[in-house]
Amino acid sequence: MRFVPNTNADVATMLERIGVPSVEALFSPIPARARLSRALDLPPGASEQEVLAELGTLAGRDASLASHRYFLGAGVYPHFIPAAVDALASRAEFTTSYTPYQPEISQGTLQAIFEWQTMICGLTGLDVANASLYDGASATAEAALMAMRLTRRPKIVISAGLHPHYRDVLGTYVGGPGGKVVSATRSQDGRTCALASLVDEETACIIVQQPAFLGVLEDLAAAEAVAREHGALLIVCVTEALSLALLRAPGDLGADVVCGEAQSFGVPMGFGGPHLGLLAARAAHVRQMPGRLVGETVDGQGRRGFVLTLSTREQHIRRERATSNICTNQGLMLLRATIYLALLGPRGLRRLAELNFAKAEYAKAQVARTPGLRLPLAAPTFNEFVVGVPDSGAAALARAQSAGIVGGLDLAPYADDLGPAVLVCTTELVSRSDIDRLLAALAGSGR
Amino acid sequence: MRFVPNTNADVATMLERIGVPSVEALFSPIPARARLSRALDLPPGASEQEVLAELGTLAGRDASLASHRYFLGAGVYPHFIPAAVDALASRAEFTTSYTPYQPEISQGTLQAIFEWQTMICGLTGLDVANASLYDGASATAEAALMAMRLTRRPKIVISAGLHPHYRDVLGTYVGGPGGKVVSATRSQDGRTCALASLVDEETACIIVQQPAFLGVLEDLAAAEAVAREHGALLIVCVTEALSLALLRAPGDLGADVVCGEAQSFGVPMGFGGPHLGLLAARAAHVRQMPGRLVGETVDGQGRRGFVLTLSTREQHIRRERATSNICTNQGLMLLRATIYLALLGPRGLRRLAELNFAKAEYAKAQVARTPGLRLPLAAPTFNEFVVGVPDSGAAALARAQSAGIVGGLDLAPYADDLGPAVLVCTTELVSRSDIDRLLAALAGSGR
Amino acid sequence: MSGESGAPKPHGTDSAASIGRVGHGARGIAYEEPLLFERSRPGREGCRVPASDVPSVVAADRLGAAAVREDLPGLPELSEVEVVRHFTRISTWNYAVDLGLYPLGSCTMKYNPKLNEVAASLPGFAHAHPLQPASLSQGILALLHDLERHLAEVSGMDRVSLQPAAGAQGELAGVMMIRAYHESRGDRRSKVLIPDSAHGTNPASAALSGYTCVSVPSGPDGLLHPEQVAEAMSEDVAALMLTNPNTLGLFETHVLEICEIVHAKGGLVYGDGANLNALLGIARPGDLGIDVMHFNLHKTFSTPHGGGGPGAGPVGVKNSLAPFLPVPVVRRLGGSEGEGFALDYEFPRSIGRLHANFGNVGMLVRAFAYLRSLGPDGLRRCGEMAVLNANYLLARLATAYAPATTGPVMHECVLTDRLFEGTGVTTMDVAKRLIDHGYHPPTIYFPLIVHGALMIEPTESESLEGLDQFVAALLEIAREAREEPDLVRGAPHHTRVSRLDETRAARRPVLRWQPAGER
Amino acid sequence: MSGESGAPKPHGTDSAASIGRVGHGARGIAYEEPLLFERSRPGREGCRVPASDVPSVVAADRLGAAAVREDLPGLPELSEVEVVRHFTRISTWNYAVDLGLYPLGSCTMKYNPKLNEVAASLPGFAHAHPLQPASLSQGILALLHDLERHLAEVSGMDRVSLQPAAGAQGELAGVMMIRAYHESRGDRRSKVLIPDSAHGTNPASAALSGYTCVSVPSGPDGLLHPEQVAEAMSEDVAALMLTNPNTLGLFETHVLEICEIVHAKGGLVYGDGANLNALLGIARPGDLGIDVMHFNLHKTFSTPHGGGGPGAGPVGVKNSLAPFLPVPVVRRLGGSEGEGFALDYEFPRSIGRLHANFGNVGMLVRAFAYLRSLGPDGLRRCGEMAVLNANYLLARLATAYAPATTGPVMHECVLTDRLFEGTGVTTMDVAKRLIDHGYHPPTIYFPLIVHGALMIEPTESESLEGLDQFVAALLEIAREAREEPDLVRGAPHHTRVSRLDETRAARRPVLRWQPAGER
Numbered sequence A, B: 001m002r003f004v005p006n007t008n009a010d011v012a013t014m015l016e017r018i019g020v021p022s023v024e025a026l027f028s029p030i031p032a033r034a035r036l037s038r039a040l041d042l043p044p045g046a047s048e049q050e051v052l053a054e055l056g057t058l059a060g061r062d063a064s065l066a067s068h069r070y071f072l073g074a075g076v077y078p079h080f081i082p083a084a085v086d087a088l089a090s091r092a093e094f095t096t097s098y099t100p101y102q103p104e105i106s107q108g109t110l111q112a113i114f115e116w117q118t119m120i121c122g123l124t125g126l127d128v129a130n131a132s133l134y135d136g137a138s139a140t141a142e143a144a145l146m147a148m149r150l151t152r153r154p155k156i157v158i159s160a161g162l163h164p165h166y167r168d169v170l171g172t173y174v175g176g177p178g179g180k181v182v183s184a185t186r187s188q189d190g191r192t193c194a195l196a197s198l199v200d201e202e203t204a205c206i207i208v209q210q211p212a213f214l215g216v217l218e219d220l221a222a223a224e225a226v227a228r229e230h231g232a233l234l235i236v237c238v239t240e241a242l243s244l245a246l247l248r249a250p251g252d253l254g255a256d257v258v259c260g261e262a263q264s265f266g267v268p269m270g271f272g273g274p275h276l277g278l279l280a281a282r283a284a285h286v287r288q289m290p291g292r293l294v295g296e297t298v299d300g301q302g303r304r305g306f307v308l309t310l311s312t313r314e315q316h317i318r319r320e321r322a323t324s325n326i327c328t329n330q331g332l333m334l335l336r337a338t339i340y341l342a343l344l345g346p347r348g349l350r351r352l353a354e355l356n357f358a359k360a361e362y363a364k365a366q367v368a369r370t371p372g373l374r375l376p377l378a379a380p381t382f383n384e385f386v387v388g389v390p391d392s393g394a395a396a397l398a399r400a401q402s403a404g405i406v407g408g409l410d411l412a413p414y415a416d417d418l419g420p421a422v423l424v425c426t427t428e429l430v431s432r433s434d435i436d437r438l439l440a441a442l443a444g445s446g447r
Numbered sequence C, D: 001m002s003g004e005s006g007a008p009k010p011h012g013t014d015s016a017a018s019i020g021r022v023g024h025g026a027r028g029i030a031y032e033e034p035l036l037f038e039r040s041r042p043g044r045e046g047c048r049v050p051a052s053d054v055p056s057v058v059a060a061d062r063l064g065a066a067a068v069r070e071d072l073p074g075l076p077e078l079s080e081v082e083v084v085r086h087f088t089r090i091s092t093w094n095y096a097v098d099l100g101l102y103p104l105g106s107c108t109m110k111y112n113p114k115l116n117e118v119a120a121s122l123p124g125f126a127h128a129h130p131l132q133p134a135s136l137s138q139g140i141l142a143l144l145h146d147l148e149r150h151l152a153e154v155s156g157m158d159r160v161s162l163q164p165a166a167g168a169q170g171e172l173a174g175v176m177m178i179r180a181y182h183e184s185r186g187d188r189r190s191k192v193l194i195p196d197s198a199h200g201t202n203p204a205s206a207a208l209s210g211y212t213c214v215s216v217p218s219g220p221d222g223l224l225h226p227e228q229v230a231e232a233m234s235e236d237v238a239a240l241m242l243t244n245p246n247t248l249g250l251f252e253t254h255v256l257e258i259c260e261i262v263h264a265k266g267g268l269v270y271g272d273g274a275n276l277n278a279l280l281g282i283a284r285p286g287d288l289g290i291d292v293m294h295f296n297l298h299k300t301f302s303t304p305h306g307g308g309g310p311g312a313g314p315v316g317v318k319n320s321l322a323p324f325l326p327v328p329v330v331r332r333l334g335g336s337e338g339e340g341f342a343l344d345y346e347f348p349r350s351i352g353r354l355h356a357n358f359g360n361v362g363m364l365v366r367a368f369a370y371l372r373s374l375g376p377d378g379l380r381r382c383g384e385m386a387v388l389n390a391n392y393l394l395a396r397l398a399t400a401y402a403p404a405t406t407g408p409v410m411h412e413c414v415l416t417d418r419l420f421e422g423t424g425v426t427t428m429d430v431a432k433r434l435i436d437h438g439y440h441p442p443t444i445y446f447p448l449i450v451h452g453a454l455m456i457e458p459t460e461s462e463s464l465e466g467l468d469q470f471v472a473a474l475l476e477i478a479r480e481a482r483e484e485p486d487l488v489r490g491a492p493h494h495t496r497v498s499r500l501d502e503t504r505a506a507r508r509p510v511l512r513w514q515p516a517g518e519r
């Protein structure tokens, strides 16, 4: 067998050396009635050529960046990924190694995590970042749990624009430890309003997504004031991490914790995963942080090296009193993001953010000029915004689809108060003429 | 600039340390009137995203294994390449290293070449193999030059079935040193006939391609007898290296040299290159071999290691008296082939050869049963054979093409004596139903 | 020990050839490399952003200056060549499955077939958006649907959700379903039983779900005994979390009886599937009485560990728990709904969502490719060879490294440092010395109930002669421990950095780089 | 030397931190690995061949038993995991551009952008067949057509053939065209002039084309002088082969005059383009009087060297030589022929074919991607920085390693071991000691006319601080040579194998592995 070297001759040698008559005999601890007495009912094994042909056929049925233009974001963003990201992250030393518990033989992974932590601190304006959580949604839930532990309060107030899937996951997670989630409402311009009325002395934290699910930029200063007043933590959740390169760092605006999704940094959309949950906090809160942390230290000769540290927070040491149950996280995605950010650098990332922003501003200006289309929300945006369409989101998107465009998200299930509308995202992967084609399709005027 | 690290600040520092006022000043040895006084007239540089989009568009215009079924061989064979070949050969330690002139820091490349040499000796039945030549055609030319040096004779007799492109390259190469090429004729069953009448005491070698360009298997024993009689060398040229796994090793049949193309072993078709020229010979002739050889040796502590050796044959030492002018060769393709052969192993390779053979036998049987199609050549074949078509090769292939099939090679320019015909190759990549569809299209009966 | 002489000698250990070589490893060159930030120089760039084709806008004008940041600290400035060299160089400091045996117990560091990587990179999987219409996603949905069914068959469970991103999230999903199950029956229970040999994620997940954890002691034979379970079991216990084979590598022989005890009191049994590799095609958790379990696709189903993830932790349940599965679930359409697949969110009793999308889909694709490659016979061969290899190591090492258990083990064996008492050499030292011999150390000091545990899981990817080489290294270390204890205690000697000071790291945490002036 | 102190210290060379570290390198672990054949075990398999869907046939029945072989000696039996580990392990024994500075003079080991690899792997390029109809190949033909035009513009030549597979084959094509040119004019000439500093492929290619080589001595300044050329030039000389910049890294200042001398006697000038990197956007061979030249795309245009190839060696010519270009040529259709591109074989005066197909197309795609990435400004910046870097090294090393030349150099500089006389340390020792410092050695003992040459070409891929680190290593070695000569003479000390016995390899050639019994 190609993945299993031992041959029957090897097996015979080994059985003899072990001193048992058969492989079967090794399974003697399994009671006979617990054994499976038939072969598994699975398709027979196939050659590599056959498996790839089969999977190629399946993959060929899906739309992808290889076949369509994407204006669909809503938490998962189509961005260009430089070739060096794949080339480096696919090195076997990174892909086929384990969590770096043995630091002397894992310095590659450890140094990269330390670099990632540094970058995220810089981008968020906070002091400590961890080595990744599963995704933006569970990172948000972990941030809320962290706030509950820090404040010993149960209530979580969320902005109107927290991604609905994140809201769901938050609900799933905080129920166990007795948390409850209260959502603020959306004002006419798309931003969260009346936060103050929801926050009280029971409130552990306010979670504000920036930019919001519908693309608008929230007023973080207002949220901060409310949080401070009640001793609650301000948690800023970011789903489009590229926005961090343009917008003021949440930490500088008073956020205590930044959580979210870093998929935009060199991680493929991948039908939704694996992505990269990020979490950063103030130094004072480090011992309540979930997940892995890498720290600097020295060896016996004083040479610098890196190790997993502060693990007394973690499940493998603290068990039921751990800050989280997370173990395996998203290491390789973290590596991709670290490579991506190293390639882009501060100027490249800023320019990319500005380009995304400029495309959205252009598109919005065109929407305003296109009969049949509307901009229902007036608040400023980054690279994503709501477009009102003449008939229905579904019909408008279907028109785009027949022009080879995945035109955005139909907002009917998410925000039906806006009338027929779609959420449109413009990244560097769409050109001006793509935008023009999209708008014509949404309006029903073009092709 | 992304590929050039130094910034203008770095440049200033360096100029100061060198002690020159400007970069311009470093070019002072170039006479002013020899300088280019304008910018090069090339398209402006573009971002990675833009370049890939442009190249993706171009590549999208070509048929490929991703879009079509291929029955086209004729010297370049569509075979399945296991994923491990790409994964390993793309490691930067292999791709971005140089020729292993410094053995202590190049043992990876050197050991792989030594392994390749061993494998090729086994496959060909000869004693020495080199570390690759450019391709099968130039390898054949180098083999002929080698025979001319060994025998000090000018005449090269080639079988009727030597690939016409190889024949051309041979002609190009041997003219300089005064060689002349004489081609034998093809008998009715497709094999070379009447070799004996062409070979004389002026003949350096007989070159027989096996399987022949039209797919038929030549009678090597007959060729060997003629060669021996006149003291000429027998050179066997192989374009479909997979056939070596089924057919008796040429060395065992008396070949003095085996040359040819090893693209079938894990090297993509790549629109014709880079491929992998192979050359093997008897030990007695090693000092007249062209190209690089790796040999085993030891270090000061007696540990085994590998080095480039017998380089006094080569241009960098022997200059105009070298056995060849070759320098850069096809190292990475050799590595791919070595990995491929290690994965397939003797049993896998044999089974693959048998599968190719069985597909061809099936296809030939179906041809015989299909009205409108013929098998003009009666000699046995491996995985490639001539099919006579009712109208013209071009028309038949056009029909196949509209079924998404690249149906073979139109033989009109190559062998018009056979009537309208195409050369068809069946590898493991075509299924029985692909074959049935092809034959229907060629016959004009299907669709 | 029979056959010692039959073991092939590791290459290059002959007299003259062994200078500077230690078993499977040797002295070599390591490349130094600073941090990205130390390499950074103002003005360098590693990637060019495309030129804009739309009118330029000044963000501060549109958003207000206060909303726009001025600089981006923490990002280095490097050219592409420097980034490539940086990560290539630091990669060489890692050990990897592709370099050799990686005997981490409980982690199942099996070979990750290259074909899986190609499969996962197909654009229709890698570059599709989770919210694109189902009509544009029929390929991946079909794959997910089939994978669910295959995992159910392998495990003997009725339904599977692919959503959890790793084993621990699978545990969380499972325990939450247990809670939802009890609550749906108006049954409020507060405790979960967890054997003392369990992995830390078990209690952590139970606690996160709001349960109190009760530890159940293993017997002296390393097994869970029905009496202990019976004693701890009550109507207040929601579930027992069982790892089988357990973390000592032993099959819980009494599993059927234990499950009956728990069920009899209205409790459910959670199965930690981390060690499923041993049972592939041989026994199925679902047939043993397990009600809900997780899979670690990054262990049993060969998706690469990636230096710490991503993994995937699908959760399988019996029909009784199916109404509580996380949303969405993949559903095969039929009848009036037409052909094909859709994502179903209408699951009124679901515990809810666990992931922003559908989990780590790229890992699911890899696991699917693996299942398709192996088929039933191949899977069974994996289980058999994983167990054979572990028993072979145990047999060959038993005299030098006092094993924690007797009798046949399953996929891993737990050894100890007991025989080195008096030499000063500990399990930690043996682990570090293995590095000099060219191996990654095993899992150490786990399970917590074994003193000085060395937990070795070879997996089925190892060959007989590969195991023999590893045995030779461990036997040599045992000799060194007796004859040259300082050599072992000072290990590793051949790495770029020697033993690192973990205490210092925790006492004075330095968790990010800062420019010299700002530290 | 100014600014010495400004050079950043290589990381980790401080007192306490420097144990076991040497400059950019350090001691580390190397992994042992036998030959594939030594790992082989009967019955292992690394790849499964698909099941047959056609009737089975017995080859011996159809072909005769005598035609069918019985076994396949020389191929190992290994599982996929073993093959992967084998090649991963041996790869770690190589140095690479992606690991660091690779200062091989004349080889232009510049960075190979990763985007080029992606471009070349697009199925329409990587998995297309050269004989598929032109109508199915319009993308690649368009690319080849544009690349020809771009290379012509960069070099100042009129036409380009992309067919030669490497520089040496480009030389062969060029010299054959020269021969064809003369013969077409009824002019039979027998000699080719070649400077003594030329690369070995130049005389070898000339000889292969049937010419007698005449060596022309360089002047004491390392340059070719018009008088020497005039003296050697005659009506029997078909061509002069010129490398400019030459292998000493010097621009041949007298090139215009020299070309006139050759032309005046009816000869042609061949330009060896291996060192074109220095001139990108600054000067063009075609403007200097060169009639025909080759490009090394694997040097100047960043296609990876692959441990010895593949490269690509397109050949460019002036219009006078265009009729003799190898067939086929890519032609743009127009008028009645329709749109698009075709391959033209109708070139009656062509020297013929040099390659079974159109050359190393995959390398051509990479070079095209590189040209498109850089554009005119980027190319010029490459040329400028390549030259600046070489001059910087020369300036900083001049006092420790007596240079072979004075004055500004172009893309490389040639140093010598002259100052180590009496220490017993030679160029070879310095080269090997650099390995311990974490660097690949430079080209040594070439050009042949310099005693103890160390030929260093940094390329534009290196940064100032990277060069400073390399300088620090070389200065440290110079110190060692004086103070600890044995340390240098015994180098390398940190590699898995120390200095290998090349004489023994040549005296008793062992060119393949044989089972113990058969050696």
Ligand SMILES: Cc1ncc(COP(=O)(O)O)c(C=O)c1O
Binding pocket: A326, A327, A328, C106, C107, C166, C167, C168, C169, C199, C201, C202, C243, C247, C272, C274, C275, C296, C311, C312, C313
């Ligand atoms: C026995 C056991 N259970 C649970 C887990 C947790 O799984 P994961 O790391 O995928 O979250 C592990 C992982 O190491 C384990 O070994």
Ligand SMILES: Cc1ncc(COP(=O)(O)O)c(C=O)c1O
Binding pocket: B326, B327, B328, D106, D107, D166, D167, D168, D169, D199, D201, D202, D243, D247, D272, D274, D275, D296, D311, D312, D313
């Ligand atoms: C100056 C010079 N000329 C010619 C060549 C030969 O080029 P290739 O190796 O591509 O055949 C080289 C290659 O090293 C060279 O340096």
